[in-house]
Amino acid sequence: MADRRGTNLDVVVRGFAGDPLLEDFVAPFPDLLAQAGGDLEASFAQVARLMGRGRRAAFIRFTISPAAGEAAPDARLDTVRRFHLGVTTQTCAVIADDVGRADLEILTTADIWAAIAAGRLSPLAAFGTGKLRVRGDIGLARQMARRLRSQGTQDPT
Secondary structure (H helix, E strand, C coil): CHHHHHHHHHHHHHCCCCCCCCHHHCCCCCCHHHHCCCCHHHHHHHHHHHHCCCCCCEEEEEEEECCCCCCCCCHHHHCCEEEEEEECCCCEEEECCCCCCCCEEEEEEHHHHHHHHCCCCCHHHHHHCCCEEEEECHHHHHHHHHHHHHHHHHCCC
């Protein structure tokens, strides 16, 4: 039954391939976890590197909650963690401090982010099943998705 649901979801997600608003989120990202040495925290540095500079200054927050009902192998995964990216017209970098209101916030659990970052789950499939929420500037989210897909596939590391 799970395979059938996954297959149906894949068909529905692929149906948005031509939608001008959602097409950037249809395809899974390249394997950012492998490029980051398998480390979930390092995947955000990889996102920043691939994102590069922005069209304007922006602040992106990733809010990562523990997976529901699972004991985390790492104590850091038992609490909500936030990762922040500062985007400027010159660069994008992981920043330590929360600067307040985010232009874009992506909310999910550690296991879902790991699946998205590993290229096993498309952002649209996660969103469509309620496992990923997005608040804020959808244009910034589209820009990030495009850059992760296009530059991640060209990355030789």
